[in-house]
Every structure is written in C-alpha cells, then in structure tokens.
Amino acid sequence: MKKIKASAPGKLMLFGEHAVVYGYPCIVTAVEQRVRVEVQKIENDILKIEAPEVGVRGYTKKIKSLGEKANIPKGVIFLNMAVKNFFKKYKIESGLKIKTKSEFSSEFGFGSSSAVTVAAIKALAELFKIKLKNKQLFDLAYKTVLEVQGVGSGFDLAAAIWGGTLLFVTGGRKIVPLKIKELPLVVGYTGVKADTPTLVRKVAELRQRYPQLVDGIFDNINFVVEEAKNSLIEGDWQKTGELMILNQGLLEALGVNTKKLSDLIFAALDAGAYGAKLSGAGGGDCMIALGSERMKREIAQAVEKAGGKYLEVKPNAEGVRIE
Ligand code: MEV
Numbered sequence: 494m495k496k497i498k499a500s501a502p503g504k505l506m507l508f509g510e511h512a513v514v515y516g517y518p519c520i521v522t523a524v525e526q527r528v529r530v531e532v533q534k535i536e537n538d539i540l541k542i543e544a545p546e547v548g549v550r551g552y553t554k555k556i557k558s559l560g561e562k563a564n565i566p567k568g569v570i571f572l573n574m575a576v577k578n579f580f581k582k583y584k585i586e587s588g589l590k591i592k593t594k595s596e597f598s599s600e601f602g603f604g605s606s607s608a609v610t611v612a613a614i615k616a617l618a619e620l621f622k623i624k625l626k627n628k629q630l631f632d633l634a635y636k637t638v639l640e641v642q643g644v645g646s647g648f649d650l651a652a653a654i655w656g657g658t659l660l661f662v663t664g665g666r667k668i669v670p671l672k673i674k675e676l677p678l679v680v681g682y683t684g685v686k687a688d689t690p691t692l693v694r695k696v697a698e699l700r701q702r703y704p705q706l707v708d709g710i711f712d713n714i715n716f717v718v719e720e721a722k723n724s725l726i727e728g729d730w731q732k733t734g735e736l737m738i739l740n741q742g743l744l745e746a747l748g749v750n751t752k753k754l755s756d757l758i759f760a761a762l763d764a765g766a767y768g769a770k771l772s773g774a775g776g777g778d779c780m781i782a783l784g785s786e787r788m789k790r791e792i793a794q795a796v797e798k799a800g801g802k803y804l805e806v807k808p809n810a811e812g813v814r815i816e
Contacts, residue, residue, distance in 0.1 A: 498816040499616035500527040503603030504652035508721045512714040513646040522658040525810035526597040528608040532616040535588040544593040571606045575637045600686045602778030604649035611653040644693045656812025676808045679792045681801035683753045685777030692774040734767025741770035749775025760799035764792045
C-alpha cells in the first residue's frame, strides 16, 4: 500500500524560554536536523510503530485503545496520541504502520518529540487526503503534546511547522516569521539531558513563592525579546550577543542554569563570542553562542575544551514538508 513520508526540523530556542510559558513572546529558530516519519495503511485494526532510534521495534497497539498512557514506551507515546487525535478529529478508522528516523539524538533537546508529532500529522493528512492549514496542524499537535506532558508553550511545534526563525507567543497566539539572512551560531551540548516538565514546574514553584520577583524577571525577558527581534533582523551581532548575556542572567535568576552550562558559556565568551546563553529549559541540554563565521571555529574548540560537545547545526531551516 501507498507510503507517505514527511519530515520536520528540530529547534533551538534563541530568546525568551520559560517566560513564554506565561504568555510572553520568545524567539525560536528551526534547525536543519530533521525527523522523518513514514506512514502506511495496513489491513489489521492496529497501529504498528518502528522507531529504532528510541529503541522501539515491533510495537503494536489496537487502534481502539490508542490514547491510553499506561504501558506505552516513552518513544512512541507522542505518535500514539497524535494518531488518536487525528483519527478522532477526522472520524477515520484504519490500521496504520509508522516508521520514524531521526537525524539527531533525542538527548540534545532539539525537540524530537514535537518534530515527530508534527511530521506524523502532516503525513497522515496527506495519506487520508485532508487539507490541513499550518494553524490546524499546530492546534492538533499542541493538543497532543499537552495531553502527553501537561505543560509547554508549543514553540517547538511552531518551529517544526513554519520553520525559519519565529517570534512566538504561548499556545500559538502569535506566530510571526522573522526575516533573518544568517545566524552564525555555535551550539554546545552539555552531555546532560534536561527534564523540561520538571524545570517548568520548578519555575512555577518559585513564582508561587515570589510572584512579584519572578513576574519582574519575565517582564525583563520580554524586553530582551523585543530588542532581540530587531537586532536579529538587522544582523547586529554585537547587540544580539549582549542581549543573550542579559537573557542568560535572567535565566540564572530563575534557577535553571547549571555549572556545566556556565562552563561552556564562559568558554565561548572567553574565545570571543558576542554572547552566549543556555537554550531551552536549562538544567542541561545545549548552550548557544554567537560569533562571526570567522570566529566560529575558535569558539567551537573552546566549548569542546571546556567539556562540551560541539554540534554542527544549521539554523533557519525549512519547516515540515512531504518528502
Ligand atoms: C523548553 O525548551 C522551553 C520552555 O520555555 C518550555 C516551553 O516553552 O514549552 C522552558
């Protein structure tokens, strides 16, 4: 039977993480490390999944019991929920085989679960001949992610769908593509996988204890994002770098920084980067640094010397597409 393939990019948060969970804007860029999903109808009334990168081989589930969260390997829970939501919304019943392939490790915090969710829904829409606008795809994917992990602004889904570099407000209230020609980023992986829902909850608890202080930090992050939007469009790296350092200080105040992240950030700054900060929830995952093309090599070497893993990443990548 006919096979449909779709791919979606991963993401890197540039500015505004955590505040975006509370209704503020953030800036995210899609990265040219893609997740590929292949879907195919099958005769039996089951969902079959092959996702070898996350250790899933020969997974099967009755279509009728999709959406149950118990006893589902973590690597397939998003796919399981995405298929349930898609079938429910479009009143479809069919057996299905899904295969996934990722160009990046799910450890990096590039948003593999979101990219897989987006690519799967895009491929399903093509397979069942349903016209989905980007916003409809976003809403279905966002519902899926919230059902699985309970928290999240949805910025990573927007990056996977629209691609490029976006100004994004919580839940997709605002999604504005930013015209950016280049973005000379160095990305360093700490070697530690961050647990985003736990970090989001940690910030929520801090906010409960110090509402004025934490909302003040969010307001300041908002100012950073507003300024960064313009400096990125203008290609003013000096200013963008300064804003990264300001954003990093505010994240430090929220308690989501780690020593390992700081080590890599200072190494990048010492090597001449315009600015550097953690990217995403904090607690691990990746840091990003900004330097001219000429400086990138030195910054990358410094990050490696400080114990990070340099990741070759191309930002501003194309959004979801049928392959
Ligand atoms: C995590 O990568 C970014 C957070 O802002 C959470 C979210 O926006 O979903 C901490």
